[in-house]
Amino acid sequence: MAPHPRSHREALFNHLQYLRAYSYFADVDLMEDAQIQQLHRGLMTLGQTLDRQTPELLEQWGVLLYRFYRQDGTGQDLDILPQLLANQLASFETVGSGSAIQDYALWELLRSAGMLLESVRRVPDSLLKQQLLESELDQALLSFAASDGAQRPSGDWPQQNAYWALAMWQLNQPAEIRLLTEQRVAKLARDDQQRRGAQAGRAFTLGFLVNAFLGQQACTGDYADLCTLPKEEEILPIEHRCSDSLYIRAQDLTEAELNQTCGRLTSQEQDFHLLLATDQQPVADDHNDALKVVVFKNWSQYNAYGQLLFDIDTDNGGMYIEGNPGQAGNQATFYAYRAWWQEEFQVWNLNHEYIHYLDGRFVKYGGFGHFPGKMVWWAEGMAEYVSKGHDNPQAMTLARDYGVDNWPSLEEIFATHYTDGLDRTYRWSYLAVRYFCENNREALQALGRSLKGNDFTAYDQALLALARENQADFNDWLSEQVDAMPQEMPQLMLAQAPQPRRENRYSYRDYLKPVHLASGEEHLHL
Numbered sequence: 035m036a037p038h039p040r041s042h043r044e045a046l047f048n049h050l051q052y053l054r055a056y057s058y059f060a061d062v063d064l065m066e067d068a069q070i071q072q073l074h075r076g077l078m079t080l081g082q083t084l085d086r087q088t089p090e091l092l093e094q095w096g097v098l099l100y101r102f103y104r105q106d107g108t109g110q111d112l113d114i115l116p117q118l119l120a121n122q123l124a125s126f127e128t129v130g131s132g133s134a135i136q137d138y139a140l141w142e143l144l145r146s147a148g149m150l151l152e153s154v155r156r157v158p159d160s161l162l163k164q165q166l167l168e169s170e171l172d173q174a175l176l177s178f179a180a181s182d183g184a185q186r187p188s189g190d191w192p193q194q195n196a197y198w199a200l201a202m203w204q205l206n207q208p209a210e211i212r213l214l215t216e217q218r219v220a221k222l223a224r225d226d227q228q229r230r231g232a233q234a235g236r237a238f239t240l241g242f243l244v245n246a247f248l249g250q251q252a253c254t255g256d257y258a259d260l261c262t263l264p265k266e267e268e269i270l271p272i273e274h275r276c277s278d279s280l281y282i283r284a285q286d287l288t289e290a291e292l293n294q295t296c297g298r299l300t301s302q303e304q305d306f307h308l309l310l311a312t313d314q315q316p317v318a319d320d321h322n323d324a325l326k327v328v329v330f331k332n333w334s335q336y337n338a339y340g341q342l343l344f345d346i347d348t349d350n351g352g353m354y355i356e357g358n359p360g361q362a363g364n365q366a367t368f369y370a371y372r373a374w375w376q377e378e379f380q381v382w383n384l385n386h387e388y389i390h391y392l393d394g395r396f397v398k399y400g401g402f403g404h405f406p407g408k409m410v411w412w413a414e415g416m417a418e419y420v421s422k423g424h425d426n427p428q429a430m431t432l433a434r435d436y437g438v439d440n441w442p443s444l445e446e447i448f449a450t451h452y453t454d455g456l457d458r459t460y461r462w463s464y465l466a467v468r469y470f471c472e473n474n475r476e477a478l479q480a481l482g483r484s485l486k487g488n489d490f491t492a493y494d495q496a497l498l499a500l501a502r503e504n505q506a507d508f509n510d511w512l513s514e515q516v517d518a519m520p521q522e523m524p525q526l527m528l529a530q531a532p533q534p535r536r537e538n539r540y541s542y543r544d545y546l547k548p549v550h551l552a553s554g555e556e557h558l559h560l
Contacts (some may be wrong), residue, residue, distance in 0.1 A: 043088065046080075050094035057101035058560050059254050060535045073102065081118030086125050089139035093557075096122075096142035102152035103162060112165040112306075119147060120174030127181035132188065137549055139268070140183075140192055145173060145542065148199035152541045155205045163206060171185040172203045172215060174184055174551040180222050185230075186323055190237050191548045193226075197241025204246050216246065235260040250345035260521065269339045270328065276300065279324045286331040295327070298381075299388050306389060309471065310482045312396040317486050319399075322366040323375050325391045329381055332374040334543040340369050350381045354390040355515045356402050366391055375539050385421035393417070399488040406490065408497060410450045412481070415463030421470060422464070434516045443510055445501040469508050474500075516544060536560045 053073070056185045065073075077098060084092045099115065126140050151171075154163035164298070175196050184193035197219060204215040223238035242250055253261035272284040272405060276296035284292065307314050317325075326342070332337040333351075340348040344367070346355065352370040359366070368387045373380040393416055394401070398409075418426065433441065442458065447466045450458045470478040477500055484493040537560065553559055 035508035047094065047383070050091060050098065052103065053452035054094055055099055056101075057098070058536070058558065062102065062535070077102075078113060078115065078118070081122070084122070084141065086122075086130065086136060088133045089133075092122065092139040093135075093142045094509070096146040097473050099146045100149035104150055112162065116166055116169035118144065118173050120169070120171055123147070123174050123178045126192075127178055127183045129182050129186065130316055132186060134551065137186060137188060137548060138557060140186075141195065141548060141551060144192060144199055146455065147175060148195065148202045149198065149537075149541055151206055153200035153538075167203075167206060172200065175200050175203070176218055176222060180221075180225070188548060188550050190230075190233065190443065191546065192236045194241035195546050197223075197238060197246050198543060201242050201245035212246075216248070220257060220260065227260065232262070232375075235262060239342070240338055240543075241475065244348075245543065246342050247341070247347070247349055249341045249347075250343075253342060263342055264339065266343055269335075269343060270330075271322045280327070281324065282327045282329060284329040285335060287329060294379065295329070295381055295384065298384060299327075302385055302420060303389065303392065306392045307396070309420065309475070309478075310397055311479045312482070312486075314396065316395055316398045317359075318488075320360040320395055321364050322356065322359045322391070322395050323364050324365075325380075325388070326365055326367040327384075328367060328369045330371040332544055333371050333540055334545060336369065336371040337543070338545070344369065352387060354387045354520065356390070358401050360400070366394070386417045389417035389420045394484075397482045398485045405493075407486070408494060410452055410454075410459055411447050411463040411466055412485075414459050415465075418460055419467045424468075426461075426464055429464045430515060430519055432457055432461045433465060433512055434519060437507060438513060441509065441512065443501065444505050445498075448497045448501060456525060465512060466508070469511055470500075473505065473507065473511060497553060534560045 077095065080091070080095050084095055085173070086092065096119075099119065103112065103115070122143050126143070130136065150162065151166060154160040154166070154529050157163060177198070179193050179196040184190065184196060186192055200215060200219055204212050207215060219238070219242050223234055223242070226234035226237070227237075239253065243257060243261060248257075250263070252487060253263060266283070270283040270285055272287060272292070273281065274284065274292040274296070275281040276299065280296065280299060282292060287295070306312070328337065328340075336352070339349040346353060346369055352368070354366070354368045356366050357364040368382060368384075370381050370387065370393065373382040390413060393413060398404070398413075418429075442462055444466060447458070447462050450463060452459055467478070477496070481493055481496055484490070484496065551557070
């Protein structure tokens with residue numbers, strides 16, 4: 035890379051654009067050490083020589099940081115890169131030019147800080163995480179958020195993005211010191227409120243509060259002076275009734291999509307009732323006679339307004355809240371969002387979560403957590419099996435890749451906890467439920483009758499017997515399923531073009547993107 039950006043702007047821009055495209059369409063894991071080191075040195079040099087007078091280059095530099103360094107992607111010591119990023123942010127603390135190209139550069143610098151922090155928040159041993167937290171990037175973000183430059187002619191989107199990056203910083207901190215960042219951001223927001231009123235509170239709420247997962251409690255408690263709760267009908271203006279026992283509140287579904295959603299839910303009810311022989315009779319003392327389905331237009335909206343409206347944890351892919359079914363007037367609710375990344379319409383996890391409702395209404399006595407244990411495999415395995423049937427290649431591939439000697443036993447699957455990980459919780463539970471559905475459905479129905487009758491002792495004893503009596507047959511059955519899997523990928527799949535390396539679809543928030551900055555060939559995001 036050329037060390038003098040203003041003298042080689044066009045060549046550098048083309049080079050950086052190439053690297054940006056390479057990060058999406060090439061396998062960066064195949065880069066050799068010498069190439070990685072060369073890239074690292076080039077980005078270091080550019081970080082020291084670029085400034086806001088070369089905004090088109092600064093934009094690309096910011097993107098390359100989070101495309102190549104996230105989750106220790108290069109394996110390189112970051113060295114002074116966090117400080118260089120902080121220095122670049124400092125240069126935007128004055129408003130300066132209000133041009134779009136300046137805005138692109140600033141936006142990507144802020145995104146770079148947040149995306150790097152977001153990429154490592156679940157990776158406790160990450161070198162990148164360690165180096166980011168040892169830097170003073172949080173101070174740079176706080177300083178920028180308090181500056182004149184955080185309010186551009188095009189709006190306060192820079193401040194909201196800085197708040198989001200600070201929320202990512204807080205989530206990476208040990209729990210005992212997270213409050214320090216929170217207090218600093220809140221002080222900044224209150225100072226801003228003296229100047230801008232309600233706008234400052236909105237920026238704090240949607241930028242920081244919901245992205246730090248502080249929720250409704252913080253909004254109505256410590257930050258009630260900054261945070262205003264929206265009304266449900268403002269965010270979810272659409273109401274549609276599928277039947278007396280099922281209705282939808284939605285943010286943006288069309289009439290056709292509402293009808294399709296109703297059809298997908300009601301179509302699997304009969305399968306569930308036949309599978310478990312429920313006679314469509316609810317369990318005793320259950321008042322959950324109707325399910326409310328709340329559908330947001332994407333995860334960003336779910337994350338923000340799921341917390342503010344319904345006080346739910348949103349760091350997930352949607353959730354079913356059964357409540358207390360023994361209480362009259364209780365409302366069971368499934369909180370979900372449109373699968374916005376897919377071409378065909380779908381509500382994400384819709385059928386899976388609906389099975390949880392049917393299971394609680396017609397099979398399991400009491401609410402969530404009523405029984406002392408051994409319910410994860412039943413709840414999640416049943417939801418996966420009824421919603422997917424035999425179409426679960428992830429589970430079958432998992433069994434094949436584990437190898438028979440490493441398969442968990444039925445006894446271990448029955449004892450699964452949510453802390454045992456996604457594979458045990460969903461895929462192995464699915465395989466166990468599928469086995470009994472295909473080979474010993476009567477045993478599965480007997481387990482259901484014990485749960486419906488609130489007889490955990492009978493359920494637990496039956497599980498012990500089933501694990502002992504069916505283990506060998508389960509292994510034989512699963513071996514047959516694995517052996518029947520195609521040994522080679524179909525030619526149609528082999529002929530498909532490689533899929534681009536897209537951003538994690540949950541890493542950013544749609545409402546933080548400046549509306550006046552269009553995506554395009556020079557500003558590519560995938």
